[in-house]
Amino acid sequence: MTTRTLALRCSALSALLVVLTGCGGAPTHLPNEPVSPVAPRSVDSGGQAFSLYTHCGIDELQVDGRFYERVGGLLDDGSGNPPRGWDNPYQAGRVTRSGSVIIFSDDKGHRERFELRRGATAFTRTCS
Template identity: 45%
Template structure:
């Protein structure tokens, strides 16, 4: 492999890491989407690896009204790990609801002033 090809591969890998958020360094950003207008439903991959606790929509950080886990820091039975594919509906600037085809529903509330997730997990 030439030096230029190697540099191009590294550049692509770094760009991919930036675009996927912190999937390897804590994960909750993995499902982040641009903030839809209130009432609109958009596809969303909810990060579940350390339980269901937080989500980011646009630049707003949300926390689950009722966090879910198996008691050992994993998603409860019936949830995929590390993400659960579904949809997110922004009910208002402060409320969002995640739903999926398995029948899960998680209500989230915005954390005013938050600039990051409360905790990152590996």
């Protein structure tokens, strides 16, 4: 086998490994962004489809570039996971806004209030 043939095979193998390892990486969308990319209704006009990131419990969300935190603090199972009855890592539902409050609700009966964190530019904690 020539050096060139070996180099081509290594390049092809490297490319294949990059493709395969890319399949199990980060989520395809950022936590707490709208589920549907098709012109969702305004949050103020009756609700918007929303995917709430629940992997480390129910704590914060981001809507329209603004950050909100759950009224009552972190809701989890005591071990940093979503409580029983919540999907993981995301819970599909809807968000509606009333002033500086966002209400997340879903078809399972969950209803959580989140208050605006004025001036916030990021989430308060990072979950992996």
